[in-house]
Amino acid sequence: MTPNAKSIAGARSTSSLYGAIAHHVSMAAKLIITTALALTPLTALLVLGWIVRLMRRETVIACVRHAHSCSRAQAVDRLGAIDRLEVYSRFPGWWSGLWQTVLGGLRAFIVLVMLTLPFGALLLLSWWAGWENSFNKGYEQAWAGPAVALVGILLTVAILSHLPMAMARFAAEGSLWSVLELRQVRRLIRAVRWRYLALTIVTVLTTAPLFLAQIAPTFMEKINPKVLTADPEELRAIAERWHLMATIYALVVLFFLRRWAARLYARAVLAEPDAAGPFVRETVSAIGLDTSDAEAPRRHWTGMVMATLLGCVAWGGFIVMLYIAQFANHAWWNWVNHPLIGLPWVFRPI
Amino acid sequence: FWDDWRRQYGDSGLKNPRGDRLLTELAVRAIRQLRPRLMMINYQDPDYVHWGNASHYTRAIAVIDQGLQRLVETVDSDPEYRDDTVFVIVPDCGRDANPFMSVPYQHHFNSRSAHEIFALVFGAGVVRNRILDKPVDQTSLTSTIGALMGFRVRAAEGRVLSEIIT
Numbered sequence: 001m002t003p004n005a006k007s008i009a010g011a012r013s014t015s016s017l018y019g020a021i022a023h024h025v026s027m028a029a030k031l032i033i034t035t036a037l038a039l040t041p042l043t044a045l046l047v048l049g050w051i052v053r054l055m056r057r058e059t060v061i062a063c064v065r066h067a068h069s070c071s072r073a074q075a076v077d078r079l080g081a082i083d084r085l086e087v088y089s090r091f092p093g094w095w096s097g098l099w100q101t102v103l104g105g106l107r108a109f110i111v112l113v114m115l116t117l118p119f120g121a122l123l124l125l126s127w128w129a130g131w132e133n134s135f136n137k138g139y140e141q142a143w144a145g146p147a148v149a150l151v152g153i154l155l156t157v158a159i160l161s162h163l164p165m166a167m168a169r170f171a172a173e174g175s176l177w178s179v180l181e182l183r184q185v186r187r188l189i190r191a192v193r194w195r196y197l198a199l200t201i202v203t204v205l206t207t208a209p210l211f212l213a214q215i216a217p218t219f220m221e222k223i224n225p226k227v228l229t230a231d232p233e234e235l236r237a238i239a240e241r242w243h244l245m246a247t248i249y250a251l252v253v254l255f256f257l258r259r260w261a262a263r264l265y266a267r268a269v270l271a272e273p274d275a276a277g278p279f280v281r282e283t284v285s286a287i288g289l290d291t292s293d294a295e296a297p298r299r300h301w302t303g304m305v306m307a308t309l310l311g312c313v314a315w316g317g318f319i320v321m322l323y324i325a326q327f328a329n330h331a332w333w334n335w336v337n338h339p340l341i342g343l344p345w346v347f348r349p350i
Numbered sequence: 351f352w353d354d355w356r357r358q359y360g361d362s363g364l365k366n367p368r369g370d371r372l373l374t375e376l377a378v379r380a381i382r383q384l385r386p387r388l389m390m391i392n393y394q395d396p397d398y399v400h401w402g403n404a405s406h407y408t409r410a411i412a413v414i415d416q417g418l419q420r421l422v423e424t425v426d427s428d429p430e431y432r433d434d435t436v437f438v439i440v441p442d443c444g445r446d447a448n449p450f451m452s453v454p455y456q457h458h459f460n461s462r463s464a465h466e467i468f469a470l471v472f473g474a475g476v477v478r479n480r481i482l483d484k485p486v487d488q489t490s491l492t493s494t495i496g497a498l499m500g501f502r503v504r505a506a507e508g509r510v511l512s513e514i515i516t
Contacts, residue, residue, distance in 0.1 A: 217448065218446075235450075330452060331452040
């Protein structure tokens with residue numbers, strides 16, 4: 001190598017080193033800001049909006065990767081060259097696009113409430129009313145609480161089976177009503193059924209540590225005997241540490257799960273272009289991908305039924321964990337929200 | 351006893367008191383009709399707090415409190431039992447005092463306060479207005495009741511709480 005080539009190569013290497021350092025510092029700052037915002041329910045709305053932006057970007061990148069059979073880094077580079085999609089070449093920041101984050105968070109919250117409050121309210125109501133009736137010895141209507149719980153559980157499984165794909169669709173399309181286009185959502189799930197089942201199973205498994213975190217305070221005296229003699233300030237500090245760790249875990253898992261769901265949505269709409277919404281159609285058009293000859297996925301009814309049933313079993317496992325955690329350390333909020341399903345906020349009693 | 355019960359309350363289950371109020375009513379009738387020398391009443395409703403309604407705990411304690419008042423009045427109004435009855439009021443176990451939980455008063459998890467209870471003992475042969483402020487084992491109550499009733503409880507593990515006997 002000539003001396004000039006060496007110095008140019010050295011300069012490039014230094015600049016890419018600085019770029020890498022700047023990138024990692026920027027990512028660390030984003031994680032710190034996101035964590036801080038996730039510590040209260042109100043600011044967690046912003047985290048929700050940021051995740052929605054993240055998901056939309058992930059869907060676009062996945063479309064480009066599929067169109068050009070390229071790596072992720074190459075796809076991001078290509079996005080930078082397409083006017084309408086240039087914004088997605090950059091990782092969503094907090095200061096840039098803050099209004100989009102606020103709006104996205106509010107809209108996502110409305111969607112989540114629409115989808116999850118019905119079953120959450122039924123589970124909460126069945127629990128409260130069932131035990132209230134039992135305490136008051138209303139033996140003649142003892143069936144009411146369990147019956148409402150059964151309806152709530154069935155509704156929970158039905159809705160949660162759709163929720164990850166529905167939220168990915170909402171994140172990409174931005175339309176509140178996109179989550180209610182059940183036929184389209186089901187088509188998309190069918191197009192990627194086994195991958196969707198994998199996402200479901202991983203989602204349920206990753207909720208387990210948070211349920212354990214809910215149960216853990218019950219054993220606080222065994223975990224940390226100092227609490228027996230701690231003053232209120234020390235107790236608050238312990239609670240805050242517990243809350244912070246649970247929040248960081250939830251955010252890391254959400255970062256992984258939501259992006260996975262977004263990529264699955266991209267794969268599904270490219271296999272079923274008729275189920276794509278306006279945003280994905282425009283994106284596909286902008287990157288020059290021709291989906292007219294997309295082969296419709298073959299429908300193995302047995303496979304679809306199996307995948308659906310296994311998905312229901314997985315969500316049944318989620319419900320079992322929910323009831324166990326609520327028995328060990330009951331909190332009313334936890335019937336209507338789980339940080340990996342709804343608002344990314346971990347409930348804390350103190 | 352049960353025939354009298356049925357005559358008053360029938361079989362529908364809708365007229366008689368329910369829950370711990372039922373236990374109080376049965377105990378009062380047992381005192382009047384069966385004339386027991388030893389009776390144990392196992393109130394239960396505070397345990398509903400396990401299921402998340404904190405108010406179930408306090409309401410159940412109020413129901414037990416009213417029941418105890420009725421039992422004491424029943425005993426005091428009966429010449430045979432008045433001045434010759436000992437009441438021992440004791441929880442079967444304590445409750446957690448866990449500030450990290452929304453409902454702090456469970457008792458499934460072996461915490462220290464779940465093992466700590468009080469006992470209230472009053473009546474014939476019991477020292478009045480005395481607080482025995484030292485840890486004793488719950489099983490001592492068995493031996494103590496036997497001593498108050500004039501017999502030795504051979505199978506009991508705890509000691510007789512002679513500090514509270516006159």
